[in-house]
Amino acid sequence: MTEIREEEGWKPLKAGGFMAGIGPLHARRRQDGGFTYALETGEAHANALGLVHGGVITGLVDQAIALVAWHAAGRAPVVTVQIDTRFAASAKPGARLEAKANVRHVAGSLVFLDAEVCEGERTVALATAVMKIARKGGPDDRQ
Structure with missing residues (x-):
């Protein structure tokens, strides 16, 4: 495991x-102004096959x-409406997983995003998501 x-x-x-x-x-x-988020994995992140559990990867990307x-929402609270995660490769405990996400589109109170989780140069998972801006006091709050 490499130390962050x-x-x-x-x-x-x-x-x-x-x-x-x-965590x-x-x-x-990043140089483009965005952020990369990292998680050091260990044995506690393993599934029964000895690989990093898909729920850990999905939790990181979410x-x-x-x-x-x-x-993107001006620091307003957001909640996940939908997330689709596609696993491209497995990761072993001890891997540093790095997640990057980018806004594709904002429409009203919805934010559409794409994301990637990598171990080094290798893509482990890809995701697309829809997030709802949860402004307090609105008729459709999901709190």
Whole structure:
């Protein structure tokens, strides 16, 4: 396992909740101004086959998507409406998984995004998602 280090630009995030249970989560600013989110995996992330559990990968990509949508929504709360994850390869415990997400389109209170989870140069998963901007007090709050 390679250690995520602050001198390489990684900063720990206090994501809390579910991510605190599988994290810690780290972030690093990319040259294009976006962020990459990283998770160091270990034996606790393994499934019965000894590979990183798909739920861990999906949890990482969902968190990355939510953070990017949150920024796109002017830091308003967002909730996942839909996420489609396609697994391209497996990862073994000890892998550093890095997730990147990009906004494809914003329409009213919906944010459409694409994301990728990689181990180094190898794509582990691809995802598309729809996030809802959850402004408090609206008739369709999902809180």
